[in-house]
Each structure stands twice: as structure tokens, then as C-alpha cells.
Amino acid sequence: MSAIHKISGGNVNCYIIFNGNNAILVDTGREKYKRRVLEACRRFNIRLIVLTHGHMDHCQNAVYLAEALHAPIAISKKDMNLIPDNMKQPLTARGFLGKIILRISAKSFESDTLSEFKPTIYLKEGYDLSEYGINAKVVELAGHTEGSIGVDVDGDKLIVGDALMNMFYPTVSMLYTNREQMLQSAKRIGELGKRKIYFGHGRPIENRIWIKAENLFSGSHLSGKV
Numbered sequence: 001m002s003a004i005h006k007i008s009g010g011n012v013n014c015y016i017i018f019n020g021n022n023a024i025l026v027d028t029g030r031e032k033y034k035r036r037v038l039e040a041c042r043r044f045n046i047r048l049i050v051l052t053h054g055h056m057d058h059c060q061n062a063v064y065l066a067e068a069l070h071a072p073i074a075i076s077k078k079d080m081n082l083i084p085d086n087m088k089q090p091l092t093a094r095g096f097l098g099k100i101i102l103r104i105s106a107k108s109f110e111s112d113t114l115s116e117f118k119p120t121i122y123l124k125e126g127y128d129l130s131e132y133g134i135n136a137k138v139v140e141l142a143g144h145t146e147g148s149i150g151v152d153v154d155g156d157k158l159i160v161g162d163a164l165m166n167m168f169y170p171t172v173s174m175l176y177t178n179r180e181q182m183l184q185s186a187k188r189i190g191e192l193g194k195r196k197i198y199f200g201h202g203r204p205i206e207n208r209i210w211i212k213a214e215n216l217f218s219g220s221h222l223s224g225k226v
Contacts, residue, residue, distance in 0.1 A: 009033030022133025052161025054082030072120035076147030098174030143182025166202025
């Protein structure tokens with residue numbers, strides 16, 4: 001069985017999935033936290049860097065860490081148009097808090113820099129990470145971005161990137177490029193059953209039903225707070 005170690009970098013989480021002498025880093029955080037992330041990684045044998053999506057708060061340190069750790073980078077090909085320009089997939093905000101987050105994110109996307117990189121691996125649905133010593137598979141969770149993915153570990157832990165958020169309270173993503181896909185992905189996560197959910201933003205919680213199927217395309221689709 002694998003364990004998950006969280007690295008906090010401001011309001012963004014990176015995760016190390018490890019099992020014995022094997023480890024995978026999921027997301028790399030912002031540049032100002034690159035040394036913190038690197039120091040955490042030094043305690044493990046990082047064999048692969050997986051990016052849940054192409055937004056810079058999740059992959060700004062990808063090049064730095066790949067070089068320092070001698071680890072290949074993996075990401076969905078559908079998000080490569082975001083590298084290095086995060087404005088290539090326009091985002092829509094949901095709710096008042098979402099609009100605040102969108103304003104902050106857009107300012108960051110325009111002012112910060114993201115180094116270009118060529119991944120070694122393009123991630124797709126069902127991609128098996130066992131060759132890196134971790135019992136985990138890739139789950140496509142499009143919506144927040146076109147190529148958003150999650151990592152399903154041991155069938156009881158799921159790293160979701162920004163397909164779900166827990167910045168203020170647990171909810172579906174407050175920002176999305178495609179609303180219908182975002183809702184479908186949230187519905188899929190709920191249907192996976194018992195899992196500990198690890199968010200890109202916020203503390204982990206147990207899985208729940210995030211979307212009621214009968215309300216998928218209505219205005220009352222969310223479980224919990226809106």
C-alpha cells in the first residue's frame with residue numbers, strides 16, 4: 001500500500017505518493033516555494049513528476065524539479081497549449097468567491113512566467129503508474145482544464161488537482177473551461193465510492209456525492225454549500 005505526503009506551498013498542495021523506495025511527485029507548486037518542495041522530495045526516490053493540469057500554480061516548478069531530481073514529467077497532451085501561456089484556455093467563474101479567485105488567477109497568469117517543457121509521458125485515462133513502483137492509475141477529469149487528470153492510488157485515495165476544491169468549503173471546481181465536463185467529472189468522482197480525496201487546494205476529506213445525476217444540467221446541481 002502507498003502513502004501520501006502533502007507539501008503545502010501557500011494555498012497550493014503538492015503530493016508525494018510513496019511505497020518503499022519508490023515515489024511519484026504530483027504537481028510542483030509555485031516558484032517561490034521551489035526549494036521547500038525540493039527539500040521534501042530529497043527524502044524520497046522521486047521517479048516521476050505528474051502534473052494534474054497545466055496551470056502555473058501546479059506546474060511552475062516542473063522544469064526546476066525535473067532537472068534537480070532527474071525525473072521525467074508527465075501531463076495530459078490536452079493541456080500542452082497552456083505551456084507556457086495559461087490564458088490559452090479561458091476560465092469561467094462560479095459564484096462570488098469563484099469570481100474573486102478568477103480575478104486573482106488571471107492576474108497571476110498574465111504577470112508570472114512559466115518555463116516551457118517537453119514532457120516524457122502524455123497521460124491518458126487508465127495510464128498505469130505501477131512501472132514506477134506505485135499502484136495507481138490516471139483518471140481523466142476534464143472541465144477545470146481540457147486535460148485535467150486525477151491519480152487514483154490503491155483504489156482508496158484520489159488526488160484530484162482542481163477538479164474539486166476545498167479552499168473555503170468542499171465543492172466542485174469554482175473555475176472551469178467547460179462547465180458540462182466539470183460537472184461530469186465531479187459526478188464521476190462521487191461514483192468512485194469510498195476514497196480519501198486530496199485536493200490541489202485545501203485539506204483532504206472523504207469522498208461524497210458531489211453531483212446528483214438528475215440535477216446535472218440544472219441550476220441546483222451542487223451538494224453542500226454554494
